[in-house]
Amino acid sequence: MSSETNWHYENFDPTGSAIGYRITRKLDEVQSEFQKIEIFESTDWGNLMLIDGAMMLTTKDNFFYHEMMSHPALFTHDAPKNVVIIGGGDCGTLREVLKHPGVETAVQCDIDEQVTRMAEKWFPELCESNHDPRAQLLFDDGVAYMKNCAPNSVDIVIVDSTDPVGPAEGLFNKSFYESCFAALREDGILVQQSESPLMLIELIKEMRAEMGKAGFQSFQTLPFPQPCYPTGWWSCTMARKSAGANFSFRERDARTDGLKTDYYSADIHRGAQTLPPFVARALG
Amino acid sequence: MSSETNWHYENFDPTGSAIGYRITRKLDEVQSEFQKIEIFESTDWGNLMLIDGAMMLTTKDNFFYHEMMSHPALFTHDAPKNVVIIGGGDCGTLREVLKHPGVETAVQCDIDEQVTRMAEKWFPELCESNHDPRAQLLFDDGVAYMKNCAPNSVDIVIVDSTDPVGPAEGLFNKSFYESCFAALREDGILVQQSESPLMLIELIKEMRAEMGKAGFQSFQTLPFPQPCYPTGWWSCTMARKSAGANFSFRERDARTDGLKTDYYSADIHRGAQTLPPFVARALG
Numbered sequence: 001m002s003s004e005t006n007w008h009y010e011n012f013d014p015t016g017s018a019i020g021y022r023i024t025r026k027l028d029e030v031q032s033e034f035q036k037i038e039i040f041e042s043t044d045w046g047n048l049m050l051i052d053g054a055m056m057l058t059t060k061d062n063f064f065y066h067e068m069m070s071h072p073a074l075f076t077h078d079a080p081k082n083v084v085i086i087g088g089g090d091c092g093t094l095r096e097v098l099k100h101p102g103v104e105t106a107v108q109c110d111i112d113e114q115v116t117r118m119a120e121k122w123f124p125e126l127c128e129s130n131h132d133p134r135a136q137l138l139f140d141d142g143v144a145y146m147k148n149c150a151p152n153s154v155d156i157v158i159v160d161s162t163d164p165v166g167p168a169e170g171l172f173n174k175s176f177y178e179s180c181f182a183a184l185r186e187d188g189i190l191v192q193q194s195e196s197p198l199m200l201i202e203l204i205k206e207m208r209a210e211m212g213k214a215g216f217q218s219f220q221t222l223p224f225p226q227p228c229y230p231t232g233w234w235s236c237t238m239a240r241k242s243a244g245a246n247f248s249f250r251e252r253d254a255r256t257d258g259l260k261t262d263y264y265s266a267d268i269h270r271g272a273q274t275l276p277p278f279v280a281r282a283l284g
Numbered sequence: 285m286s287s288e289t290n291w292h293y294e295n296f297d298p299t300g301s302a303i304g305y306r307i308t309r310k311l312d313e314v315q316s317e318f319q320k321i322e323i324f325e326s327t328d329w330g331n332l333m334l335i336d337g338a339m340m341l342t343t344k345d346n347f348f349y350h351e352m353m354s355h356p357a358l359f360t361h362d363a364p365k366n367v368v369i370i371g372g373g374d375c376g377t378l379r380e381v382l383k384h385p386g387v388e389t390a391v392q393c394d395i396d397e398q399v400t401r402m403a404e405k406w407f408p409e410l411c412e413s414n415h416d417p418r419a420q421l422l423f424d425d426g427v428a429y430m431k432n433c434a435p436n437s438v439d440i441v442i443v444d445s446t447d448p449v450g451p452a453e454g455l456f457n458k459s460f461y462e463s464c465f466a467a468l469r470e471d472g473i474l475v476q477q478s479e480s481p482l483m484l485i486e487l488i489k490e491m492r493a494e495m496g497k498a499g500f501q502s503f504q505t506l507p508f509p510q511p512c513y514p515t516g517w518w519s520c521t522m523a524r525k526s527a528g529a530n531f532s533f534r535e536r537d538a539r540t541d542g543l544k545t546d547y548y549s550a551d552i553h554r555g556a557q558t559l560p561p562f563v564a565r566a567l568g
Binding site: 007009011013015016017018019020021022042043044045060061063198199223225226227231232233261262263264265267268270271272274276277278 | 291293295297299300301302303304305306326327328329344345347482483507509510511515516517545546547548549551552554555556558560561562
């Protein structure tokens with residue numbers, strides 16, 4: 001081990017815990033119009049991207065998050081053709097979405113072009129589908145994009161954003177969810193990253209309540225490991241329009257479509273569908 | 285938040301990552317014959333126990349580990365009556381084991397009595413079954429205990445130890461596993477904590493190889509969240525004597541026995557049985 005390594009720690013105030021990495025050097029840094037983006041090289045986790053000091057992704061472990069933000073929703077929908085990703089500027093979710101051959105259009109709308117430029121440079125593997133003819137990369141306000149979306153035109157909205165502070169604050173309230181509701185077709189699915197089911201369960205409850213005010217009536221939260229986020233255990237929450245909506249998924253397709261994945265599988269999806277008792281109790 | 289809080293970080297050299305907690309004060313400290321045991325009070329995780337600077341458990345999240353170290357093995361065995369816990373001095377695994385009414389004897393053999401004394405003082409909820417008439421607490425060398433165990437007398441051996449350095453080093457090799465093999469009945473199960481499937485998969489492979497040299501022929505590794513351990517994602521590995529041994533479990537009992545658990549359930553158990561693709565590939 002080089003004597004020049006040092007440890008970079010990120011303290012998470014809401015959870016009272018911290019995660020750190022052994023760093024070899026800072027590779028890049030840019031102050032965009034919206035936020036400060038830093039890239040570090042680590043000894044064991046590949047490259048790290050931090051936004052305003054908060055860990056966004058590492059080369060080593062981003063697959064958990066990107067696969068779970070996309071494949072469960074896409075296999076739950078009967079035939080997803082039109083997908084919108086709000087945020088997701090690192091392009092990792094877009095790459096997973098485009099693994100589904102039935103998808104005809106995938107719009108990624110991130111407010112900050114610099115996130116994508118940094119991803120192209122330091123996480124090129126996540127950007128390998130950016131030139132897929134079905135992909136459209138917009139750098140614009142996701143709240144405005146959803147508001148102006150044609151009604152009943154979208155099958156899946158994936159909200160792949162930072163935490164509900166700063167630029168992403170507007171992506172966690174009734175007004176934004178109403179736009180999503182209007183843009184989604186009747187059988188559409190909204191899916192959003194929903195923080196740690198261990199320490200931030202109140203946020204999941206608030207998110208579901210806001211989605212409910214916007215008209216969504218059925219919810220499913222799926223936990224998954226995510227080592228670089230607080231507590232190392234994260235979740236996404238899916239919402240559908242109708243009461244008692246079905247969250248069973250196209251299990252046969254998930255087994256036979258031959259998607260190359262590292263964490264997601266039909267069995268992992270099934271396993272994530274039943275919450276641990278303490279989470280089920282907390283969500284009522 | 286009191287201005288007197290500070291952050292305590294633990295750097296994990298083998299994974300190049302760190303975990304930290306916001307601490308209010310040190311509650312206790314003892315240098316035993318074997319190791320240094322420290323107790324901290326935290327803002328969000330209850331009390332913390334560190335051994336030689338390594339995080340052992342927190343009030344908030346120890347249930348993941350203790351439930352997954354016990355219930356999967358006990359429900360996989362047809363009728364476990366005699367259980368031995370090697371290590372486990374905090375008594376949390378013992379408590380879970382004794383939730384099974386069919387268990388007749390549960391021996392806990394930890395080399396360091398001070399771990400149990402500190403647990404009784406600072407984690408009393410984990411020690412609530414210590415006076416169960418079926419429980420026997422020994423403070424002795426686990427390697428010697430297993431070596432002297434009567435052949436074919438044990439249904440389940442749970443190795444609930446620290447990492448394979450220091451006092452626990454002897455619990456990760458062929459010689460120790462041979463003692464376990466001899467002590468276990470033909471349908472017995474050995475289960476051991478097997479570190480992070482993300483960053484320490486080589487250790488799982490080595491552990492299985494050593495168990496194999498001792499005669500065990502069938503293995504199953506179950507991942508689970510464990511926020512206070514490196515990467516926040518941990519595992520246990522079960523071993524059985526016969527080739528192609530069955531790891532299906534008494535699912536009906538797991539659903540109807542009414543065990544009060546926070547993480548474990550029949551569905552969680554089923555979900556953990558299928559490894560994520562990247563782990564399955566790594567374990568061949």
